[in-house]
Amino acid sequence: MDVPIAVEEAPGGERAWLEALYLAGDWGPLIGASRRALFEGYGGELERLLLASAYHRTGRRAEAEEMFQALVDGPLRSDVLLQWADVSSRRDPWLALAWLDRHEASFPDPGGWRAGAQARLYLRVGDIDAARAHLPRHDLLPLHVPRRHPWLGALSSAVVPGLGQLISGQPVEAASALAVVGTLAGCTAWAATGGRGGTAAVIGTVGGLFWIGSVYGGADAAVRFNRHQVHLLEDSLDRGGLPGASPPPFPGEVEAGEVEAGEVEAGEVEAGEVEAGEVEA
Numbered sequence: 001m002d003v004p005i006a007v008e009e010a011p012g013g014e015r016a017w018l019e020a021l022y023l024a025g026d027w028g029p030l031i032g033a034s035r036r037a038l039f040e041g042y043g044g045e046l047e048r049l050l051l052a053s054a055y056h057r058t059g060r061r062a063e064a065e066e067m068f069q070a071l072v073d074g075p076l077r078s079d080v081l082l083q084w085a086d087v088s089s090r091r092d093p094w095l096a097l098a099w100l101d102r103h104e105a106s107f108p109d110p111g112g113w114r115a116g117a118q119a120r121l122y123l124r125v126g127d128i129d130a131a132r133a134h135l136p137r138h139d140l141l142p143l144h145v146p147r148r149h150p151w152l153g154a155l156s157s158a159v160v161p162g163l164g165q166l167i168s169g170q171p172v173e174a175a176s177a178l179a180v181v182g183t184l185a186g187c188t189a190w191a192a193t194g195g196r197g198g199t200a201a202v203i204g205t206v207g208g209l210f211w212i213g214s215v216y217g218g219a220d221a222a223v224r225f226n227r228h229q230v231h232l233l234e235d236s237l238d239r240g241g242l243p244g245a246s247p248p249p250f251p252g253e254v255e256a257g258e259v260e261a262g263e264v265e266a267g268e269v270e271a272g273e274v275e276a277g278e279v280e281a
Contacts, residue, residue, distance in 0.1 A: 014042070018050060019250050027054040045076050053083045082114065093124045112136065116242045123230050131233075140237055145229060148222035157218030161211060164218020168225040177214040184210060 014037060021030040034051040037043030049071055056064035071080045085096040100118050115134045122131035132141050153164030161181035162174035184207030191200035 015046075018047070022050060022053075022250055027057045030054045031058070045071065045074050049076055049079060049083060053086075082117075085117065093121045097121045097125070112242070116237065119237065119242070120234055123233050126226070135237075135242065140242060141233060142236075145233065146225075147229065148225045150219040150222040153218035153220075153222035154215050155218075157214045158211075161214040162218075164215075165221040168218075168221035170221045170224075173217060173221065177210075177217060181207060181210050181214055 014033070018030065018033055018037075021033060030050060031054045034043065034047040034054065037047045038051070048067060052064045052067035052071065055061075055067070065084075068080055068084045071077075072084075074080070081100075085100045097118065100114060100121070115136070119131040119134040122128075122134065126147070128141065128145050135141065148168045153168055155164070156167055157164035157177065160178070162177035164174075165171075165177060166174035184203055188200050188204040188207055191197075191203055
């Protein structure tokens with residue numbers, strides 16, 4: 001695998017150490033190692049990209065995005081786009097999709113990571129058809145994926161406390177919501193019919209707050225149900241061997257893939273020329 005000359009000349013197998021830290025997700029030590037390489041003068045574009053990626057993953061987004069902007073037109077452009085999309089996917093899947101879709105034709109995808117990442121991101125935003133369109137085999141995803149609508153869960157729990165939670169597969173939460181809201185409603189009615197207006201008002205207020213919580217819980221249960229379905233689908237993609245899980249390939253592998261592909265094509269041409277020469281002879 002081809003790597004930048006600055007990394008090849010780094011003392012003590014620095015590149016292997018950086019790659020080990022990156023693949024292990026040890027972002028703190030990776031920041032230290034990358035900064036040391038840059039400070040001591042043997043670091044280059046690769047170390048800057050790793051530093052930006054680690055910064056973003058540790059919450060230093062402003063510094064990271066400034067570095068990404070500075071690196072995006074450099075020799076590691078493909079890796080910069082992949083890293084930027086990957087770190088953005090954690091807080092804004094739509095932004096990551098925009099990056100990948102916008103630059104889809106500007107760099108190759110020799111290992112299939114970009115297509116796999118796009119499929120996973122479309123799953124997270126709920127577009128199953130678009131996710132399936134980015135898969136090399138459509139049988140990696142089921143034809144029917146159960147989903148729940150948060151607004152329907154909230155409406156159901158507004159009519160019958162706990163019903164939205166029950167629809168989303170949360171029977172314990174449903175029973176709890178129904179029991180609490182029902183008990184408070186009964187106590188409110190008992191106090192009101194007994195002439196205890198102040199007590200009824202207090203209990204009714206508490207019951208109303210629990211009813212609002214039940215409505216919110218119905219919507220939240222639907223959101224969690226959908227999130228769980230996404231996790232199941234991503235596990236299915238992982239079992240099917242689809243690349244695209246975080247983090248992306250170690251920086252330099254995309255460009256290395258381009259070089260290797262170019263060498264193969266050149267070799268084929270040379271081989272063809274030799275064969276043609278043999279025929280003429």
